Amino acid sequence: MTATPLITPRRSNTDNVISLSGAELAFGDRILWQGLDLELGRGEFVAVLGPNGSGKTSFLRVLLGQQHLSAGTLLIQERPPRRGSALLGYIPQHRAVAPQTPLRGRDLVRLGLDGHRWGLPVGDRRTRRQVDELLEAVGAKAFSDRPLALLSGGELQRLRVAQALATDPAILLCDEPLLSLDLHHQKVVAELVNQRRRTHDTTVVFVTHEINPILEMVDRVLYLAEGRFRFGTPAEVMTSASLSSLYGSPVEVVHLNGRLVVVGAPGSHDHGGEPSA
Amino acid sequence: MTGDIWQQIFNYDNYGELLVLVRNSLIAGAMLGLVGGVIGTFVMMRDLAFAVHGIAELSFAGASAALLIGANVAAGSLVGSILAALIIGALGVRARDRNSVIGVLMPFGLGLGVLFLALYKGRAANKFGLLTGQIVAVDTVQMSWLVGTSAVVLLGLAAVWRPLVFASLDPEVAAARGVPVRVLSPVFMILLGLSVAVSIQVVGALLVLALLVTPAAAAMRVTASPIRVTLLSVLFAVTSVVGGILLALGSTIPISPYVTTISFALYLGCRIVGGGTTRRARQVAESR
Ligand SMILES: Nc1ncnc2c1ncn2[C@@H]1O[C@H](COP(=O)(O)OP(=O)(O)OP(=O)(O)O)[C@@H](O)[C@H]1O
Ligand SMILES: [Mg+2]
Numbered sequence: 416m417t418a419t420p421l422i423t424p425r426r427s428n429t430d431n432v433i434s435l436s437g438a439e440l441a442f443g444d445r446i447l448w449q450g451l452d453l454e455l456g457r458g459e460f461v462a463v464l465g466p467n468g469s470g471k472t473s474f475l476r477v478l479l480g481q482q483h484l485s486a487g488t489l490l491i492q493e494r495p496p497r498r499g500s501a502l503l504g505y506i507p508q509h510r511a512v513a514p515q516t517p518l519r520g521r522d523l524v525r526l527g528l529d530g531h532r533w534g535l536p537v538g539d540r541r542t543r544r545q546v547d548e549l550l551e552a553v554g555a556k557a558f559s560d561r562p563l564a565l566l567s568g569g570e571l572q573r574l575r576v577a578q579a580l581a582t583d584p585a586i587l588l589c590d591e592p593l594l595s596l597d598l599h600h601q602k603v604v605a606e607l608v609n610q611r612r613r614t615h616d617t618t619v620v621f622v623t624h625e626i627n628p629i630l631e632m633v634d635r636v637l638y639l640a641e642g643r644f645r646f647g648t649p650a651e652v653m654t655s656a657s658l659s660s661l662y663g664s665p666v667e668v669v670h671l672n673g674r675l676v677v678v679g680a681p682g683s684h685d686h687g688g689e690p691s692a
Numbered sequence: 693m694t695g696d697i698w699q700q701i702f703n704y705d706n707y708g709e710l711l712v713l714v715r716n717s718l719i720a721g722a723m724l725g726l727v728g729g730v731i732g733t734f735v736m737m738r739d740l741a742f743a744v745h746g747i748a749e750l751s752f753a754g755a756s757a758a759l760l761i762g763a764n765v766a767a768g769s770l771v772g773s774i775l776a777a778l779i780i781g782a783l784g785v786r787a788r789d790r791n792s793v794i795g796v797l798m799p800f801g802l803g804l805g806v807l808f809l810a811l812y813k814g815r816a817a818n819k820f821g822l823l824t825g826q827i828v829a830v831d832t833v834q835m836s837w838l839v840g841t842s843a844v845v846l847l848g849l850a851a852v853w854r855p856l857v858f859a860s861l862d863p864e865v866a867a868a869r870g871v872p873v874r875v876l877s878p879v880f881m882i883l884l885g886l887s888v889a890v891s892i893q894v895v896g897a898l899l900v901l902a903l904l905v906t907p908a909a910a911a912m913r914v915t916a917s918p919i920r921v922t923l924l925s926v927l928f929a930v931t932s933v934v935g936g937i938l939l940a941l942g943s944t945i946p947i948s949p950y951v952t953t954i955s956f957a958l959y960l961g962c963r964i965v966g967g968g969t970t971r972r973a974r975q976v977a978e979s980r
Contacts, residue, residue, distance in 0.1 A: 513737075590864075
């Protein structure tokens with residue numbers, strides 16, 4: 416039980432990949448978060464947690480340049496964010512593909528390479544080789560020629576990881592990519608992302624409702640709730656005291672078999688692994 | 693008696709002479725098949741089959757209004773379709789909203805069309821043709837309009853092909869990758885409106901689906917390769933229209949039953965062939 420380390424040693428980061436200072440996001444007079452200062456370095460793995468509607472997806476949209484901050488500044492590798500930047504890869508939550516969609520596994524991956532370009536998909540040998548390499552990297556070779564609609568959720572998420580890696584991004588943004596996967600495939604997909612971070616020093620921002628499948632990978636946690644936030648190592652943020660003050664009401668964090676269970680977070684779910692209603 | 697009906701449905705006296713007369717129609721039909729087959733795959737991917745039907749009814753209203761006031765029928769149908777396409781595109785971003793918007797628009801369009809036709813005192817064949825299709829000897833003016841519009845649709849689709857596929861499959865990921873998802877949507881609806889307007893000239897408003905949906909739906913039954921789906925869909929659509937024109941020649945019956953029957957037969961065939969493949973693939977998937 417005590418064998419599971421909650422804190423992975425944080426590396427010293429001189430070059431910041433993402434830096435936010437005094438960042439605020441508000442819609443109308445509703446403030447999602449404010450006064451956010453954070454610097455994320457190469458190879459850092461950050462989990463973004465929080466109840467529904469706390470602004471996790473909006474946080475990713477800010478990083479993607481699709482949503483402007485209401486105040487403060489954001490720099491991605493020392494530059495303002497840019498829409499469609501190849502520096503960022505994006506893995507969405509799993510959604511089933513409509514039956515009879517005329518695309519196969521490799522076609523989905525290829526969209527990550529050249530889906531944003533105008534014109535017809537005329538393929539050359541180089542594109543094909545690149546797609547093959549990406550498929551290889553996530554172990555999706557075996558089902559790369561099968562119709563998307565026939566793939567399982569886990570297989571589809573593997574392909575979406577490969578798609579996101581197509582531009583060899585410095586940052587991987589994941590928006591609940593484990594949702595509706597079984598425990599085994601949660602592990603598999605999280606491990607793929609983590610492996611990429613280890614081999615390529617990719618910075619990972621991982622939005623999730625469920626921290627346990629990634630607990631061992633996480634360097635720091637950004638916890639959003641009630642228009643406020645907590646940012647720090649899991650050991651700093653995921654405590655009863657820290658979350659109680661964040662929510663402004665008593666919340667308990669229980670350690671159970673090396674897992675974290677948050678009990679009593681208002682309007683929230685437990686991070687326990689049991690499917691929440 | 694039965695022989696009589698048969699004579700009406702299939703009559704090939706003077707076939708050679710007729711064939712010369714409809715040469716332009718055949719070329720036009722092939723062109724329409726090409727357009728319908730290509731845009732059909734996107735219609736299916738974007739779940740817009742019902743929208744095609746809705747656009748067709750408003751296009752019909754536009755055409756019959758033009759007929760009534762003596763304006764250009766093709767122009768009237770074009771105005772109707774583009775308007776309908778843009779309204780459906782703007783009001784119905786999510787599928788549920790979209791279907792209710794179409795459900796409201798469609799009877800309104802059809803009603804307007806019926807009103808204009810009732811007021812129209814000209815040739816009855818003109819009226820009927822708008823709904824159920826006709827092969828008139830396409831004159832040069834119509835021909836150039838048809839070819840021109842088709843070319844616009846095909847070139848437009850070719851230009852936006854990759855981002856359109858991306859946005860149709862995964863709009864969020866596409867947007868994250870810099871695809872202008874919000875611009876592509878109305879652009880596609882305009883191209884769709886144009887396709888419906890040209891198709892109506894031949895197959896009529898009621899049966900546009902046979903050209904813009906059935907061939908692509910059939911192709912998707914037998915393959916998931918994007919290239920093969922497009923090629924097959926075009927092949928099916930062209931076969932339906934050209935085959936329909938050839939069979940309808942010389943009979944007194946409108947062209948649409950021939951077109952729809954061929955395209956439905958192709959669909960059935962694909963279902964039978966594809967049913968087996970899909971089931972096998974599923975078994976393979978499950979046995980892993
Ligand atoms: N463009 C927008 N205009 C106005 N309000 C918005 C906009 N985008 C998001 N919001 C609101 O901001 C809040 C946060 O949304 P967001 O999608 O970021 O939440 P989330 O933390 O990802 O929630 P979930 O866990 O449900 O995915 C929501 O209440 C949402 O309605
Ligand atoms: Mg979200």
